[in-house]
Amino acid sequence: MPQATPVTRTERLRLWAAARHGLAPEALALSLAAGDASFRRYFRLHLPDGTTRMLMDAPPAQEDSHPFVAIARHWGAVGLPVPRLHGEDLDAGFLELDDLGDTPLQAYLRGDDHPETLAWHERAMALLDDLQNRALPADLPPYDAALLGRELDLFPDWCLGAWLEIETPPGWTALRETLIASALAQPVVTVHRDFDAMNLMVHERCLYLIDFQDAVAGPISYDLISLLRGRYCRFPPARFAAWVEAFRQRAVADGRLPGTTTADAFLGQAQAMAAQRALKVLGIFCRLTLRDGREGYLERLPHFLDHLDDSLAHLPDQDAFRTWLTREFRPALSQRLEATP
Incomplete structure (x- = not known):
């Protein structure tokens, strides 16, 4: 009997984002935006209304996203310019954030x-x-x-x-x-x-x-x-x-x-x-x-x-x-x- 193909993290991220926005996974436009010196990766989510969001993929085994979420909320609450947090699944290591573009x-x-x-x-x-x-x-x-x-x-x-x-x-x-x-x-x-x-x-x-x-x-x-x-x-x-x-x-x-x-x-x-x-x-x-x-x-x-x-x-x-x-x-x-x- 053929073995089932493991679901990749990118596919899991797509399913999570699609469920959040009530969209079919195959209708979701997702593109790799960036990686960094850690194990985190960032994907740009293109929504049907033209809105874009940034999805963070931070594998929990390597990256603990709890500090990021806590700091984002605190700094945002005191008026500091940080990306707004729209959704989170800390067990999976997925976050949905404001899209601030590609220009550091x-x-x-x-x-x-x-x-x-x-x-x-x-x-x-x-x-x-x-x-x-x-x-x-x-x-x-x-x-x-x-x-x-x-x-x-x-x-x-x-x-x-x-x-x-x-x-x-x-x-x-x-x-x-x-x-x-x-x-x-x-x-x-x-x-x-x-x-x-x-x-x-x-x-x-x-x-x-x-x-x-x-x-x-x-x-x-x-x-x-x-x-x-x-x-x-x-x-x-x-x-x-x-x-x-x-x-x-x-x-x-x-x-x-x-x-x-x-x-x-x-x-x-x-x-x-x-x-x-x-x-x-x-x-x-x-x-x-x-x-x-x-x-x-x-x-x-x-x-x-x-x-x-x-x-x-x-x-x-x-x-x-x-x-x-x-x-x-x-x-x-x-x-x-x-x-x-």
């Missing part, structure tokens, strides 16, 4: 010093102010020392060990402790955790937040760093410092930062946060490549190495680690990249 912020970036790039970053920082002032961090997981440490350990585990096969430098433990202590010394706010141009959608010339399921309660500078030291731009030190100072002044004015927080102190915390995130990203991108078989991440490693060097240059007592980056890590990275198809 990076599509509007025209170079590090282009006026349009600078203007959009200003708008993104205004949105970050709103996020930190409106969204309560109380119900979010803490961005504590354990999580900060696990993220930093991605660098020696995956970048140095698994990919480059080189030893961790002697000063690593001290740097790791310094960066964790600096992060924990900052005021705690709601942290998107990937406030990058790829996770800010432009819809009708307005910015919307997406991919916020990993949000935590953590350091006030983290999301600012995600934006200013992200994957698409490398701003000059003076521009970076000016934006960090403008952010500090706004945060002091609205109470997110104590009035005693000096410009030098906050810039130092921001530089340390940037170093933590760069090290984390160097490790994550290697893990995505080696463990998950993802493409397109290794080529971004030199960009984040430059971010890391920019940050360490402004932190005290890091000359030895920077020398190791220049003499050993950067040549090993370049050689490995050249040998990688």
Whole structure:
């Protein structure tokens, strides 16, 4: 007797969406819209009245969608621009959301010093102010020392060990402790955790937040760093410092930062946060490549190495680690990249 063909997740998603809208499954127009670095996939649903919606397929075995739903409801309720949730089946891992189009912020970036790039970053920082002032961090997981440490350990585990096969430098433990202590010394706010141009959608010339399921309660500078030291731009030190100072002044004015927080102190915390995130990203991108078989991440490693060097240059007592980056890590990275198809 012939075996029944297993129903694919895409077919199950189609059946779920059809039942929600009272349509025959074969009449449903569904097209793949995007995938991301996780196991989530997104499909565009075209309804007979011309309306489109975005369907998220997040396999429960790999992706827990409960945080996404809870955060979407909370952030939407306080007036933050997030996609509205129209339907959910958390047991199946299916969500139906507003369709915000296909244009993330990076599509509007025209170079590090282009006026349009600078203007959009200003708008993104205004949105970050709103996020930190409106969204309560109380119900979010803490961005504590354990999580900060696990993220930093991605660098020696995956970048140095698994990919480059080189030893961790002697000063690593001290740097790791310094960066964790600096992060924990900052005021705690709601942290998107990937406030990058790829996770800010432009819809009708307005910015919307997406991919916020990993949000935590953590350091006030983290999301600012995600934006200013992200994957698409490398701003000059003076521009970076000016934006960090403008952010500090706004945060002091609205109470997110104590009035005693000096410009030098906050810039130092921001530089340390940037170093933590760069090290984390160097490790994550290697893990995505080696463990998950993802493409397109290794080529971004030199960009984040430059971010890391920019940050360490402004932190005290890091000359030895920077020398190791220049003499050993950067040549090993370049050689490995050249040998990688």
